[in-house]
Amino acid sequence: MHDSESQDIETATTVLESQPDSKTRRYDRQLRLWAASGQRALENSRVLLLSGSATSASILKNLVLPGIGHFTILDDSLVTPRDAGNNFFLEGDSSIGKPRAEEVVRLLLELNDQVEGKADLRNVKNVVEEDPEYIKSFTLVIAHNLDLELLRKLSNLLWGSETDPALMVVSSAGFMAEFSIQFYEHCVMESHSDAVPSLRMDKPFSSLLEYTDGLDFQSMDPTDHSHLPYVVILVRALQTWKQSHDGSPPKSYAEKQEFKQHVLDMRLKLDEENFEEAEAQAYRCAIATTVPSEISSLFSHPALSAPLTPTSPPFFLLLAALKKFTEQPPHVLPLTSTLPDMRADTKNYIHLQKLYKKQADDEKTAFKGYLKEVLGGEEGVVEDAMVDTFVKNVHQLKILKGKKWGALDKEKTLLAQELSNAPNHASTHLAMSALLHYHAQSPDTDPTLEQLRTVAHSLVGQDVQLPEEFDVVAGEIARTPTAELPNTAAFLGGMVAQEAIKMITKQYVPITGYCVIDLVETSTAIVG
Amino acid sequence: MSSHESTEQNGSASHDWPDRYHHIDQVLDKPGPRTDPGFAPGAEVKTFLRDTCKILVIGAGGLGCEILANLALTGFKDIHVIDMDTIDISNLNRQFLFRPKDVGNPKAIVAADYIMKRVPGVVVTPYYGKIQDKDDDYYLQFNLVICGLDSVEARRWINATLVNLVDPENPESLKPLIDGGTEGFKGQSRVILPTVTSCYECSLDMLNKPTAFPICTIANTPRLPEHCIEWASVLEWPKVHGEKKMDTDDPEHIGWLYSVAAARAKEFKIEGVTWSLTQGVVKNIIPAIASTNAIIAASCCNEAFKIATSSAAYLNNYFMLIGTDGVYSFTFEHERRPECPVCGGESVDISISREWTVERLIEMLVEKQDIQIKKPSLSTPDKQIYLQAPPQLEAATRPNLEKKVSDLVPEGGEITITASSLPFSLSLKIQYR
Numbered sequence: 001m002h003d004s005e006s007q008d009i010e011t012a013t014t015v016l017e018s019q020p021d022s023k024t025r026r027y028d029r030q031l032r033l034w035a036a037s038g039q040r041a042l043e044n045s046r047v048l049l050l051s052g053s054a055t056s057a058s059i060l061k062n063l064v065l066p067g068i069g070h071f072t073i074l075d076d077s078l079v080t081p082r083d084a085g086n087n088f089f090l091e092g093d094s095s096i097g098k099p100r101a102e103e104v105v106r107l108l109l110e111l112n113d114q115v116e117g118k119a120d121l122r123n124v125k126n127v128v129e130e131d132p133e134y135i136k137s138f139t140l141v142i143a144h145n146l147d148l149e150l151l152r153k154l155s156n157l158l159w160g161s162e163t164d165p166a167l168m169v170v171s172s173a174g175f176m177a178e179f180s181i182q183f184y185e186h187c188v189m190e191s192h193s194d195a196v197p198s199l200r201m202d203k204p205f206s207s208l209l210e211y212t213d214g215l216d217f218q219s220m221d222p223t224d225h226s227h228l229p230y231v232v233i234l235v236r237a238l239q240t241w242k243q244s245h246d247g248s249p250p251k252s253y254a255e256k257q258e259f260k261q262h263v264l265d266m267r268l269k270l271d272e273e274n275f276e277e278a279e280a281q282a283y284r285c286a287i288a289t290t291v292p293s294e295i296s297s298l299f300s301h302p303a304l305s306a307p308l309t310p311t312s313p314p315f316f317l318l319l320a321a322l323k324k325f326t327e328q329p330p331h332v333l334p335l336t337s338t339l340p341d342m343r344a345d346t347k348n349y350i351h352l353q354k355l356y357k358k359q360a361d362d363e364k365t366a367f368k369g370y371l372k373e374v375l376g377g378e379e380g381v382v383e384d385a386m387v388d389t390f391v392k393n394v395h396q397l398k399i400l401k402g403k404k405w406g407a408l409d410k411e412k413t414l415l416a417q418e419l420s421n422a423p424n425h426a427s428t429h430l431a432m433s434a435l436l437h438y439h440a441q442s443p444d445t446d447p448t449l450e451q452l453r454t455v456a457h458s459l460v461g462q463d464v465q466l467p468e469e470f471d472v473v474a475g476e477i478a479r480t481p482t483a484e485l486p487n488t489a490a491f492l493g494g495m496v497a498q499e500a501i502k503m504i505t506k507q508y509v510p511i512t513g514y515c516v517i518d519l520v521e522t523s524t525a526i527v528g
Numbered sequence: 529m530s531s532h533e534s535t536e537q538n539g540s541a542s543h544d545w546p547d548r549y550h551h552i553d554q555v556l557d558k559p560g561p562r563t564d565p566g567f568a569p570g571a572e573v574k575t576f577l578r579d580t581c582k583i584l585v586i587g588a589g590g591l592g593c594e595i596l597a598n599l600a601l602t603g604f605k606d607i608h609v610i611d612m613d614t615i616d617i618s619n620l621n622r623q624f625l626f627r628p629k630d631v632g633n634p635k636a637i638v639a640a641d642y643i644m645k646r647v648p649g650v651v652v653t654p655y656y657g658k659i660q661d662k663d664d665d666y667y668l669q670f671n672l673v674i675c676g677l678d679s680v681e682a683r684r685w686i687n688a689t690l691v692n693l694v695d696p697e698n699p700e701s702l703k704p705l706i707d708g709g710t711e712g713f714k715g716q717s718r719v720i721l722p723t724v725t726s727c728y729e730c731s732l733d734m735l736n737k738p739t740a741f742p743i744c745t746i747a748n749t750p751r752l753p754e755h756c757i758e759w760a761s762v763l764e765w766p767k768v769h770g771e772k773k774m775d776t777d778d779p780e781h782i783g784w785l786y787s788v789a790a791a792r793a794k795e796f797k798i799e800g801v802t803w804s805l806t807q808g809v810v811k812n813i814i815p816a817i818a819s820t821n822a823i824i825a826a827s828c829c830n831e832a833f834k835i836a837t838s839s840a841a842y843l844n845n846y847f848m849l850i851g852t853d854g855v856y857s858f859t860f861e862h863e864r865r866p867e868c869p870v871c872g873g874e875s876v877d878i879s880i881s882r883e884w885t886v887e888r889l890i891e892m893l894v895e896k897q898d899i900q901i902k903k904p905s906l907s908t909p910d911k912q913i914y915l916q917a918p919p920q921l922e923a924a925t926r927p928n929l930e931k932k933v934s935d936l937v938p939e940g941g942e943i944t945i946t947a948s949s950l951p952f953s954l955s956l957k958i959q960y961r
């Protein structure tokens with residue numbers, strides 16, 4: 001067996017590991033979420049923070065602890081008495097007057113000696129204008145409470161090509177906040193979704209069929225009968241059902257109920273729990289195993305109609321191979337090698353597990369053949385480990401389409417629609433946008449609610465009536481237009497770091513649109 | 529208003545440099561649209577927050593470290609913290625007040641020292657021990673309690689203790705309890721006003737049921753690596769080591785379990801027994817990351833701040849977060865349960881078979897999602913049915929375990945359930961079906 005995930009039985013059980021090293025022990029609780037592959041991605045990442053605010057420091061804290069490779073804080077300001085009061089990564093009044101980036105970097109680095117951190121004391125505006133390649137050299141760029149003009153420049157700069165780093169834009173005012181991620185497209189193999197892969201009970205592969213056919217349900221020992229795995233029971237049940245139904249599986253509700261009874265009628269004794277389990281799983285037989293529409297829809301991605309070469313993104317090479325694979329009968333996704341637990345004796349279960357593994361391996365080999373075809377005969381372009389990950393998670397692949405930062409605010413109709421769909425949350429976004437635009441016009445002054453309304457109207461259109469919720473959230477923003485509350489900073493610190501980790505590891509599913517946060521009613525929502 | 533004014537009014541606030549609370553003061557100097565009309569902005573609320581308010585933090589772990597830092601920055605200056613644990617290397621990926629050199633030292637003490645060193649003028653009083661060590665008078669001294677615990681038992685205890693503390697004659701005796709919890713990318717925070725809102729016990733049925741493997745599977749038909757590990761820890765350990773207690777923090781013990789489980793796995797041709805899985809199964813490890821803890825702790829502290837200052841409406845009463853697929857959250861009012869044994873008082877109606885033995889009934893009490901009482905003692909108004917302790921009473925009542933409940937309790941009769949770990953009793957009204 002060549003699967004790196006499932007070591008062969010000899011090595012797995014005779015060569016005992018010793019206690020894991022201290023790094024593995026330190027990261028144990030997170031490795032259980034994103035495994036060594038996610039950890040490697042984190043350790044190879046370089047994150048740039050624009051500003052050393054309390055919020056930025058909180059975000060970084062939650063990236064330094066799990067062990068990103070490198071971070072830089074770009075900030076030319078000196079610590080003010082206000083900063084010293086709300087940022088945990090400053091040493092109170094003794095930090096006042098010192099370069100903010102240096103202080104924050106120094107104290108963040110105490111959290112994890114595996115992480116590299118740098119303070120860059122240049123002016124953000126100058127760097128964006130004069131050293132764009134520097135900014136593009138990072139994996140991810142995060143900006144907190146930057147002004148509108150600078151954000152526009154930054155977002156233009158990082159919207160040049162698909163390989164530019166993603167940009168996370170974070171803004172907060174008192175109890176209110178929002179953030180979004182600018183990216184073209186984000187492909188996820190390991191979305192960790194709840195989607196359950198098919199066991200192909202309706203289209204049994206030959207070795208499974210052979211095994212089932214070889215079992216004599218009627219004359220076997222009653223103990224063995226009560227330990228038959230539900231997969232075997234259902235393959236048989238569907239076979240016999242089809243024989244008496246012109247080869248069709250159960251279709252209508254009534255037929256499905258009948259099929260369940262058919263399964264129960266196969267019992268030798270009333271207390272055979274494996275048959276009860278089979279009855280509970282019977283619905284899975286009625287769903288024909290095909291390529292799920294969420295997956296087949298990915299095949300229409302433009303990348304697949306353009307010529308693919310060894311330098312194309314591996315995800316699309318793999319997707320093209322998958323398309324070829326599914327075009328062949330039986331028109332299904334490659335088989336999963338993981339069999340769920342079920343009532344069975346050890347012998348039957350382990351045998352069944354072997355059949356699934358062998359078939360999954362064979363299909364992976366076939367898949368690799370198609371990959372080779374995609375690459376015009378070239379081999380070894382995509383790492384085996386990545387092929388394994390792709391095939392293992394093939395039922396839960398995702399391609400997220402992103403937007404340029406600020407796109408929503410340019411689409412009046414869409415914005416108005418959001419306001420009528422979710423007046424409360426869309427108002428939070430609109431009010432945060434209004435604050436940003438207000439400060440662009442009148443820096444260093446605080447807006448009134450009325451002024452925020454005026455700016456909001458200019459964004460959404462004069463003819464659109466603002467919902468009453470707008471006054472509530474904009475009123476809250478007008479109360480504290482420049483307050484960076486420690487709890488809001490900490491909340492954002494967690495949220496933004498979480499999404500950054502998803503972007504970097506390409507595991508789990510990051511947000512698209514704006515995540516708006518209201519810490520008076522304590523709610524979050526996605527807008528746009 | 530400049531915060532300088534309030535600094536001068538606060539005699540004890542010698543550490544408050546001018547503008548220290550510039551950000552916080554923006555919400556303390558002015559109400560917002562959702563601020564209670566009773567809120568009086570200005571000096572008084574600042575003095576209360578910074579000089580008077582006394583807050584208790586239970587747990588100095590993943591949530592606790594975050595909670596302490598947030599409270600200190602928001603201006604709480606008299607903070608107490610209780611934790612019975614010492615620092616382990618696996619804490620360092622999120623419990624950011626601890627360093628490798630602190631491994632083995634008490635969390636409460638190290639965390640308190642760190643906060644006091646970092647945030648001038650804040651006093652954190654640690655207690656390295658159990659919450660059960662403290663009496664009512666201790667808990668009565670606080671204005672608020674924030675809980676960042678991973679133990680259900682401990683939460684049930686503090687919840688019941690704070691509910692019992694409420695004296696309708698004395699409004700001061702009602703201590704708001706803010707509870708947070710996380711698991712991987714998921715978490716929740718909630719505000720409990722004992723006797724007023726739903727309490728922790730009211731929502732017991734929302735807990736995930738831990739995966740339990742049937743003993744016959746473990747003994748006879750293992751299929752998963754987990755079954756082999758359970759076999760090693762549940763069956764083989766006591767057989768080989770007798771009375772010696774298994775210490776899941778001892779690498780030698782884990783190593784022994786791992787090798788025994790691996791040998792069994794080999795015998796049955798089962799793949800996948802690893803050191804990490806062995807540890808995960810026997811310690812019931814729950815994945816934990818800094819970011820989720822940061823979100824939930826921030827939410828808890830934000831509620832504490834709003835309740836302490838009345839500067840904005842507070843959460844009513846439950847915030848649930850799932851961060852795996854985008855960001856999904858749900859804010860709702862969890863309803864009180866009239867038959868909640870802690871805050872409801874109505875007896876719970878249960879219907880059982882006339883054939884059930886006392887032992888079977890006890891099994892149900894342990895398992896039933898909204899009861900979950902480990903080691904329950906049972907009695908009726910006129911007799912003891914089964915007592916877990918003291919030993920002589922346990923021995924005296926043990927024969928009842930075999931008896932039918934219907935022979936001991938009449939139709940419609942009440943059974944009172946108690947457990948030494950829980951400071952409340954549950955009354956069951958028995959119906960036979």
Ligand SMILES: [Zn+2]
Nearest residue numbers: 727730868871
């Ligand atoms: Zn209750």
